[in-house]
Amino acid sequence: MSSHVDPSAPLQGEPTKNTQRKLKKEMRTQLVSFVLMIFITSMAFLSIASDAIPSGFAIPFILLLAAIQVTLQLYFFMHMNEKGTAWVNIMIWSGLFIAVLTVAALMLLIGVVKY
Amino acid sequence: MAENEAMEQQQTLPPNPEKATLEGRNKYLGFWFFLGGETVLFGSLFGTYLGLRSGVLDGPGPADLFHLDLVFIMTMILLTSSLTSVFAVINMKRGNYKGLLIWMWATVALGVAFLVFEIYEFYEYYHQGLGFSTSAFASAFYTLVGTHGAHVLFGVLWITTLLIRYRKSGLTLTNAPKFYTAVLYWHFIDVVWVFIFTVVYLLGIGG
Structure with a gap:
């Protein structure tokens, strides 16, 4: 080119x-x-x-x-x-990791306390 | 002389036209960064929904409202639209621009069909007594599923804009990354829907 x-x-x-x-x-x-x-x-x-x-x-x-x-x-x-998707994998898996923690925390904090 | 050179200049088709320029690679990487953030956004909405879903007050609950057949049709529509956008990308890499446009239009059509079903669904629920502020469940449900629906709407508008703007340009190094990121967005919408039909609808009926 x-x-x-x-x-x-x-x-x-x-x-x-x-x-x-x-x-x-x-x-x-x-x-x-x-x-x-x-x-x-x-x-x-x-x-x-x-x-x-x-x-x-x-x-x-x-x-x-x-x-x-x-x-x-x-x-x-x-x-x-x-190949060449190392950063992509890092971004999505860190996003999923934080999302899982968020889901667990919100479920327990709101769900257990209120209902 | 310079004009002649410009006229004769032709780009040959690279194997991955969406990643052939620095701008394209940056778009690709930046878009995945955005998708990582979107994951967290939907994570917090899912967490809120799961925490509040048993708070139905006097309003209708998940088991009274949800119908598996409607959700199944919506799921199949969105899954098929994911496949048509895969076909679009394969046609792009083949250099078949017409094929890219046709499959993208098919994706848009399926996206619109999905939205029609969702509007019908919300209309039905509203008439069965589920307003946005009826109960904690109602607010969490409409926020989660509505945010997903807003993403579908945005995806439809985005892809339609690309299709109209580039209807005659042919495949270029400028528009290849644009179509590619739009397709990534569309797949991500389908990823979120997998969790919605499982966590909201299937667990709402069976759990």
Whole structure:
């Protein structure tokens, strides 16, 4: 690439063979993770809708399913599994860490004291 | 002479056009920093909701209001819109600008469908006696789910603006990071919804 880049010039040409192969593979990965997410979501809804599953099992089960589904979203749909995402991982995981502490603290402080 | 050079200047498609310039890389990193902050924002709203959800006073409670079928449809709409935006990014990396625009429009359409369902949902709840200040549960519920809905609305407006502004420009190093960050935002909306349908709706009915 030349030293002067015009960022408003339309990009021309095809991606390289290597990139095309990667994109084809990615398409497959993304479709598989989408099917998995549909399956996980349906399982979560079914375990609550069905009377056969006791709620003592269903509640931890759907929380686990939510955690799996979010991981799929972050690492496949949002590409956090790729190289060069160290800072991205640090930011999201610190955000989640503080969010978990916040949820626990608020639940206990408001919930236990008031109800 | 200089004009001729400008005319002939063409950029070839890099493998990751959204990260090909310093500006693009900065946008990408800065946007994730913002998403880390958004996580904490929603964390505090979830914490408040979980603390207050049993405070229903005389108003209707979660089990009286929520219907699984409506929530299931909304979840599927949002999940599918996440997939269409993935397709948009794959088309962008292929250099297929038309494909990018079409899949982004599909994402916008699904986002609007989601909003219509949510407005219908809130309208129904209001007519069943759940006003914003009816109970602690009502306020916490409307704030949490409403903030998410506001994010969906903002995402729809953002992507629509990009689509209209860049309808004819073709894929450039300027607009590739813009579309990419908008898609990241859209996925993040779906991430939040996963927790909402689990914690608010499924636990509200089953727990």
